[in-house]
Amino acid sequence: MAGSGAPRHRMAVDLRDEEIYGKHADDLIRFATTLVGPARAEDVVANAVVRSMTSMAWATVVEPRAYLFRAVMNEARMLHRGEGRRRRRERAAADAERTLHDGISLEVRDAVGRLTLRERSVLYLAYWHDMSVDDIAQSLGISRRTTERALTEARRNLEEQLS
Amino acid sequence: MSNDWSPEVSRAMHEVADAAPMPPSVDALAMHRPPTPQRSPVGAVAAAVVLALAIVAGLAAVAGRERGRDAADSTVEVYHARYTTMIDVHLQCAQPLNNPARATTSTIDLWADRTGRQWRDTVTYPNGTTYDVVRRGSSIYPTQMASRGTALDQAVECRLGADTYRFVTPFNGVVSLTTAAEITPGERPYVQLPSDTAKLVDAHVVDARGRPTQLWEMRVEGTMNSGTVSERRLTQVRRWWIDATDGTVTQQQFTDSPEGLGTVTSMITMTVSEKIRVSAGHFDTSGWTPMETQPRPEPPAFPSGGTTGGVASTVNPSPEPSSTP
Numbered sequence: 001m002a003g004s005g006a007p008r009h010r011m012a013v014d015l016r017d018e019e020i021y022g023k024h025a026d027d028l029i030r031f032a033t034t035l036v037g038p039a040r041a042e043d044v045v046a047n048a049v050v051r052s053m054t055s056m057a058w059a060t061v062v063e064p065r066a067y068l069f070r071a072v073m074n075e076a077r078m079l080h081r082g083e084g085r086r087r088r089r090e091r092a093a094a095d096a097e098r099t100l101h102d103g104i105s106l107e108v109r110d111a112v113g114r115l116t117l118r119e120r121s122v123l124y125l126a127y128w129h130d131m132s133v134d135d136i137a138q139s140l141g142i143s144r145r146t147t148e149r150a151l152t153e154a155r156r157n158l159e160e161q162l163s
Numbered sequence: 164m165s166n167d168w169s170p171e172v173s174r175a176m177h178e179v180a181d182a183a184p185m186p187p188s189v190d191a192l193a194m195h196r197p198p199t200p201q202r203s204p205v206g207a208v209a210a211a212v213v214l215a216l217a218i219v220a221g222l223a224a225v226a227g228r229e230r231g232r233d234a235a236d237s238t239v240e241v242y243h244a245r246y247t248t249m250i251d252v253h254l255q256c257a258q259p260l261n262n263p264a265r266a267t268t269s270t271i272d273l274w275a276d277r278t279g280r281q282w283r284d285t286v287t288y289p290n291g292t293t294y295d296v297v298r299r300g301s302s303i304y305p306t307q308m309a310s311r312g313t314a315l316d317q318a319v320e321c322r323l324g325a326d327t328y329r330f331v332t333p334f335n336g337v338v339s340l341t342t343a344a345e346i347t348p349g350e351r352p353y354v355q356l357p358s359d360t361a362k363l364v365d366a367h368v369v370d371a372r373g374r375p376t377q378l379w380e381m382r383v384e385g386t387m388n389s390g391t392v393s394e395r396r397l398t399q400v401r402r403w404w405i406d407a408t409d410g411t412v413t414q415q416q417f418t419d420s421p422e423g424l425g426t427v428t429s430m431i432t433m434t435v436s437e438k439i440r441v442s443a444g445h446f447d448t449s450g451w452t453p454m455e456t457q458p459r460p461e462p463p464a465f466p467s468g469g470t471t472g473g474v475a476s477t478v479n480p481s482p483e484p485s486s487t488p
């Protein structure tokens with residue numbers, strides 16, 4: 001997987017990194033899709049993985065899966081912060097057009113869109129990984145109480161919006 | 164954590180997850196350049212503050228390195244194996260059943276800490292869900308077990324009139340007893356091995372990944388009863404591809420052939436075999452669901468007298484173990 005030219009990132013040489021990524025790639029892309037939608041999930045995962053694996057801290061990470069999930073969440077958060085309202089409106093319109101192609105109904109897109117990033121993250125880990133509140137809190141680096149509140153809010157909001 | 168999800172939550176989670184694109188390839192990542200975060204004036208001031216704090220933090224970093232060393236010490240060396248499983252169905256069923264809660268493929272990761280006497284399996288299904296099991300004491304007859312997640316039903320079915328023929332993979336999530344034993348070839352298990360039950364078919368073959376192996380096979384002929392339908396002849400064939408140098412089974416195949424219905428084949432292939440270090444927390448089961456364990460069965464008691472097969476036998480009161488296993 002060595003890149004051509006003068007690679008700026010060292011990830012090209014580490015087989016273990018490649019294995020870690022291969023193991024979690026599907027999961028990370030689904031997580032990112034839940035956070036930012038299918039149109040931007042690839043970028044978010046690529047940014048998160050490259051930033052993580054090229055950082056000095058990566059060599060000391062003992063739980064790479066949890067680290068990468070946090071990195072994806074941070075990347076999604078940066079994406080949200082960095083966008084102006086105008087761009088969000090434009091993208092919302094474009095996303096609505098893509099709905100027919102990506103399989104997410106407008107109703108679900110709208111309901112999920114009303115959740116905060118934290119609520120989406122907590123709900124994803126609880127639903128797809130059946131993780132306990134404590135495990136989720138540890139994985140995302142937030143308190144148990146915040147995790148419980150986010151999960152309750154996420155469930156209540158989706159049930160209200162989609163019932 | 165409650166698994167009692169409402170239909171609204173399930174619908175939203177599935178719709179979004181189903182829309183996930185393919186993850187970027189490794190090559191794409193190698194060429195990827197993450198955008199540089201734009202720093203606002205407020206951010207620049209914050210950065211200056213951070214720089215000042217960094218100087219103060221220098222001393223703390225020394226302590227941090229010590230903690231990092233402690234973290235390295237809290238890892239354990241394990242044997243890690245990864246398997247892929249699949250079910251290949253060629254059945255003449257009029258009405259195959261389709262249940263989304265089932266899976267016909269999976270990936271199983273197995274970490275064996277033989278020193279610490281603990282083993283962990285993680286099964287990853289195509290829908291992204293996982294099922295974990297940790298066993299302690301013994302990989303064959305654990306004294307403690309706990310699980311996390313939901314094991315999907317790896318089975319196929321087809322209807323025979325009012326009855327149903329059902330095939331369940333023997334490689335359903337938790338690595339089977341024999342497989343678990345097979346990855347620790349130096350530790351002869353308390354279960355039968357291929358060499359006990361099967362015949363060597365070919366001493367020089369390659370498995371599906373081109374590895375030189377021996378092929379062992381066990382064939383069973385019998386009948387199956389599918390409920391009210393009359394009995395049907397059934398052939399079951401189990402094959403093992405074994406690395407002759409160390410006894411590791413690199414691949415297993417199990418084929419069920421109900422007469423007149425076709426065949427179903429289940430395969431498990433080892434794709435990774437390595438020694439790695441993982442954090443000690445890798446085997447932590449806090450918050451997991453405890454599972455029942457079965458005690459190691461004792462060998463059959465030696466007959467205490469009487470007759471055996473109608474022939475009177477005299478029993479040695481202090482029998483010596485048999486010299487042949």
